[in-house]
Amino acid sequence: MxxxxxxxxxARDEVVRVGATENLDAAIAMAKGVVDNYLHRHxxxxxASADALYSASADSLYLTYQESGLLPCIFRDDDxxxxxxxxxxxxxxxxxxxxxxxxxxxxTELFAPAEV
Numbered sequence: 598m599x600x601x602x603x604x605x606x607x608a609r610d611e612v613v614r615v616g617a618t619e620n621l622d623a624a625i626a627m628a629k630g631v632v633d634n635y636l637h638r639h640x641x642x643x644x645a646s647a648d649a650l651y652s653a654s655a656d657s658l659y660l661t662y663q664e665s666g667l668l669p670c671i672f673r674d675d676d677x678x679x680x681x682x683x684x685x686x687x688x689x690x691x692x693x694x695x696x697x698x699x700x701x702x703x704x705t706e707l708f709a710p711a712e713v
Contacts, residue, residue, distance in 0.1 A: 602670070
C-alpha cells in the first residue's frame with residue numbers, strides 16, 4: 598500500500614504533493630516535516646520599531662499555525678482513500694510549539710551587525 602502526503606493550504610486553495618512512501622511511519626515523518634518547517638519559519642518575529650528580533654511564545658506560534666490554513670494529510674491508495682488518522686497535525690504542532698519556544702534564543706548570526 599502506498600501512502601501519499603499532501604499539504605493542503607485552505608487559505609490559498611492549493612494542494613501540494615509532499616511525497617509518497619510504502620511505509621506509514623515515513624509518511625508521518627513527512628507530515629511532521631511540513632509542520633516543523635512552518636513552525637521554524639515563524640518562531641521568530643522582527644519588530645522594526647525596536648530593530649529587534651524576538652521569539653514567539655508557544656501560544657502565539659500555535660495560533661499562527663492554526664490560522665495559516667496549513668493542513669498536512671496522509672492518504673492511502675486502497676479502495677478507501679481517506680485521510681489516515683495516525684497523525685494529528687494540531688496535537689503535533691501544539692507539542693512542537695511548546696518545545697520550540699521553551700527557553701528559545703535566536704541564533705547569534707541573526708543579531709550580527711551588517712558589515713559595511
